[in-house]
Amino acid sequence: MDPVIVVGAGPVGLTLSLALAAQGVPSVLLDEGPGTEEPRPARTVVLREDSADLMGRLGCRELDRVGLRWSGWRSIRRKQLVRNVPLSGGGGAEDDTALTGLLPAPLHVPQHELSAALRAAVDKAPLVQRVPLSRIDTLEQDPDGITVHTREPGSTWWRGSYLVGCDGARSTVRKLLDIRFPGRTAVERHAVAALRAELPWPDEAVLHRQPPWRTGGAEVSARPLPNGVWRLDWLLPPRGELVTPEALITRIRDTLAGWCGETPAYELLDTGVHTLHHRLARRWRKQRAFLAGDAAHLLGAVGTQGLDEGIRDAENLAWKLAHVWHHGPAEHLLDSYQAERRAAVAARLRAADQSLPILRGGGGLRTLVPGAARGHDTLLSDGHLGCGALGAPPSYSHSPLAPPHTEAHAAVGTPPGAPVADVTVTAPDGTTTRLRERLGQGHPLVVLVAPGTGVWDRRHWQTAGVMPRLTDAVAALPGSTELLVTESYPGASAHTVLLVRPDGHLVAAFGGVRPAELFTAARTALGGAPHEAREPVEPGDGESGGDGDGPDTGRGQGSRARVHADGSAGLH
Known part of the structure; x- marks a missing residue:
């Protein structure tokens, strides 16, 4: 082709x-x-x-190396600190977001x-x-x-x-x-400057609404980069006059003085005006x-x-x-x-578009409502930090690739269609890695939640519990599918089986090994209508549980189940 x-x-x-x-x-x-x-x-x-x-x-x-993960997010209104949010992984730390409970730090580049x-x-x-x-x-x-x-x-x-x-x-x-x-033209305009200076919040991003100095405008933000460089953005009237170099220099000096008490030494690297449509x-x-x-x-x-x-x-x-x-x-x-x-x-x-009239609509009764300023700050923070309706990663819950819900489906911490949590998994070669590291290779993933696999010798659990039956079920799936094992997944019980798309969105979770339902879900996620799917031969009836001692896993831990071009199945 x-x-x-x-x-x-x-x-x-x-x-x-x-x-x-x-x-x-x-x-x-x-x-x-x-x-x-x-x-x-x-x-x-x-x-x-x-x-x-x-x-x-x-x-x-x-x-x-060339970008910076923020260590925190700071929101200020006039002279008052409204919100101070620590971020996971900021400042180069290797924090696990799931463990710390913090929002992940964006990467500014x-x-x-x-x-x-x-x-x-x-x-x-x-x-x-x-x-x-x-x-x-x-x-x-x-x-x-x-x-x-x-x-x-x-x-x-x-x-x-x-x-x-x-x-x-x-x-x-x-x-x-x-x-x-x-669409709409010139929804927002920003004057932008990149400069090197020492500001009071190392590695933290700052959003300052209604700053008290004369040239502050309605809003100014500061976002850090490596080596003491900052990007500053001033919100401008949507259809205001051109920003002259002199006016921009005045804004820079006033803003730095407002934050530092006096204008510190700074090196101006670049300027511009950014119009958003x-x-x-x-x-x-x-x-x-x-x-x-x-x-x-x-x-x-x-x-x-x-x-x-x-x-x-x-x-x-x-x-x-x-x-x-x-x-x-x-x-x-x-x-x-x-x-x-x-x-x-x-x-x-x-x-x-629904938030703009609330956030940019000016004074009026809104300013007298208790908590209104804090609610507005939350809306803006969501957009910058990647959460809420303005910033969270998309969920494809109503996708044409979503399989029909059945009784075999199990609820986990990730809704169907949403991005999966980045848990530690056992890879095909027996090593541990992060789940996201297995994405983008052109095939779906099947992840078994099997508590205890991290402490048991692989020789004992490769042929134990549900693993033999799950390996056979994965080998029968359309296309190529990779089988992984994790000790735990948010909201999932033992023996839960997750089917994950190649781009990391959850197709479905099942309570145990359900070959027919797993096949239908995989077929649908790859573009085949559910009624077109042929059901594989069931190795057994009902839901499979553990047998023998040790964790409920089995042969093929971390193995790669493939279907060859001639239709035969094999393990690699």
């Missing part, structure tokens, strides 16, 4: 090509630019926990550093062909593939199996597909062509992060294209990309 054509070599396009390569799918990455990016310290991105983890899995592990790390990983990936100075001007589709033409200086035709437009807000792919891009493409798929990132949506008001959503687009689409590329057409699976991701971004946009 022809490679996937990815148009646009920004962070989303680079991420998509790397995610495809990790799943054995070649891609041609058409880069409109020369393949480099001018350093702009004032242009930064905030990666939530799931996005930062994906960057690490794709080979960008040095981002913790200059965008040019993120792009450089992704490009370096792409250049090492043999399945990715990056072509600079390649701007498309023609797109043609047929039942077997898609063809695009690039303009001079590298005028040529490219043939691909599918195409993904990751070419930004002014997407050429979206225009060639004649897809509308409605809210837009959502009507369609994200047209036959063999897809949209992702800013080509499909624009958001960013009240702390929401557009790049985070673009990275989630890439992760969601990559495993679906990989499954189709390796196993043949599955239109229902490809359609689910738009159904899941467009709905998730639309919900984020609705939440932001």
Whole structure:
């Protein structure tokens, strides 16, 4: 099959090509630019926990060196501290969020550093062909593939199996597909400065609403980067006058003096004005062509992060294209990309649009309501910290890939469709790792909750309890599936079996080994309708429990159950 054509070599396009390569799918990455990016310290991105983890899995592990995980979040209103939130993993600590009960620290990175790390990983990936100075001007589709033409200086035709437009807000792919891009213009405007200075809150992000100095405006935020660098953002009137350099310098000096008592020594590195728009493409798929990132949506008001959503687009689409590329057409699976991701971004946009009148509506009776300021602060904090309706990772509970609920399903701490908790698991080679480290390899995961496996000798529990029956059930699943074991999972009892999608979202949890229900859920999650699934031969009746001494596990701990191309099952 022809490679996937990815148009646009920004962070989303680079991420998509790397995610495809990790799943054995070649891609041609058409880069409109020369393949480099001018350093702009004032242009930064905030990666939530799931996005930062994906960057690490794709080979960008040095981002913790060029970026910074905040140690805390501080909200101030006028002269009063409203909220002080410590964050897990901040300041380079290796805290386990599940153990500490703290919110995970976002990773704040200059965008040019993120792009450089992704490009370096792409250049090492043999399945990715990056072509600079390649701007498309023609797109043609047929039942077997898609063809695009690039303009001079590298005028040529490219043939691909599918195409993904990751070419930004002014997407050429979206225009060639004649897809509308409605929304709102200039929802928020921010004056931005990157500077090196010593502020009173090392490694903490700060949101200051209604600061008491004259040039503070309605809101100013400070977000730390390594080496004493800070990004400062001042909220501007949506359609105010241009910000002159002199006015911006005055804002900087007044803000630093307001925080430090007097203006400290500082080094100004970069400035700019950032205008935020809210837009959502009507369609994200047209036959063999897809949209992702800013080509499909624009958001960013009240702390929401557009790049985070673009990275989630890439992760969601990559495993679906990989499954189709390796196993043949599955239109229902490809359609689910738009159904899941467009709905998730639309919900984020609705939440932001509903919050804007409350947060930016000015005075009136709202200011007299007890607790109103604290409630407003919580809304803004949610957007910045990646929680609540404005920031939490999406849940695909109403996905067309969700299996029907049955009595065999068990409730755990993760709702169906939500991202799984990053627990410690036993991998196929017998070593321990984090669950997220096993994601993005193109196959679902089956995780058995088996307390005690960490202290028992593997020789005793590999053939004990439910493991032999679960191994047989996993070997019978459609496609390739990896079997893992964990000592515990939030809200799960012993013998619970979790089915996890390749992108880390929970398909279903079962109380014990239920081969028929597990097969149906796996088949549905891979794009097959539930009624199309053939039930495997049951090795036994009813729910399986433990037998013998020791933890309820068994043969195949950490083993990899595969179904070969000829339909035979095997263990590796």
